[in-house]
Amino acid sequence: MSGLISGLQDHLSELIRGQELPLPALDHSHIELILELLQQAYTGIKADYPTAVAGGDEKHLNSLMVDRLNHLVGDDPLASMVVRAVSRGTETKNYDASRFEMRPDIQISLTSRQHLFPLIVECKLIDLTKGKTVDLYCRDGLARFTTGDYAWTNREAMMLAYVRGGASTTSHLTPFLAAAMGLSPPEYAVVSLPQKCAVSLPDAARSDHGRYFTYVHGAQSGKLPGDIAVWHLWVN
Known part of the structure; x- marks a missing residue:
């Protein structure tokens, strides 16, 4: 067992070589540009593939999103100054390498960072008629950032919700996190409730969460590692 633990520590040592963690926070203007790219990509695939958007599963939608995002970045000189490339399901490890073959939904490699430290976007369906609720969004998505599974080197991460129906961050996410915040200790380590951001977008908000690993x-x-800022983009 000690040999296994030593081997895992080797992987962490090599990953964070020469880095001071957590990494510096991203500029908010860059975050908003990426949110706008995500919205633009979704709007495009919704127009071109309405059946997939209306009934496809998360993996199908994520694959379409990644390909469209890479096209958008390649066609936009401003975006290409911020984003190097977008990938899906690239293998990573959690903060102590005890979970070794994890695959975040979307990873955005940035020009300001080594590609080893991408911006992580975790994606979830919100479809209340099929049991895809905000509880699952938080339990199987948001929690990955507070427990150190994903984005443990970073100060920020993103959640993308493919919404079917009338749910919004205001009507569903904020009340859910407010209830979680009222627990002792707060569930999902809520530090601040979602506040609208990126005013040009229909439904984008930021919440802040503690991290205690x-x-x-x-x-x-x-x-x-300190708190993590999570930007939520809900597209409908």
Whole structure:
């Protein structure tokens, strides 16, 4: 067992070589540009593939989104100054390498960072008629950021909801997180409730969450990562 643990620590050591964690926060203007790209990509695939958007599963939609996003970045000089490439299901590991073959839905490689530290976008369907609720959105999506499964090197992450029906961040996400915040201790480590951002977009909000795991390797060993800002884009 000790050999296995040592091997996992080797992987962490190599991953964070020369890095001070958590990495510096991204500029808010870059975050809003990426949110706008996500919205534009969804609007495009909705127009071109309405059947897929109306009835496809998350994997199908994510694949369409990744391909459309890469086309948008390639065609937009401003976007290409911020985004290097977009990928889907690239293998990663959690904060202590105890979970080793994890695959976030969408990873956005940025020109300002090494590609080893992408912006993570976790995607979920919101379809109340089929049991795809905000509870699942948080339990199987948002929680990955608070527990150190995803984006543990970063100060920010994104959640993308494919909404079928009339749900919104205001009507569903904010009340759910408000209830979670009232628990002791707060569920999902809610520090601040969703606040509207990217005013040009129909439904984008930011919430902040605590993270209570500690880094386990390198100069940051034993250090808390601090809060993470999560941007929520709900597209309908």
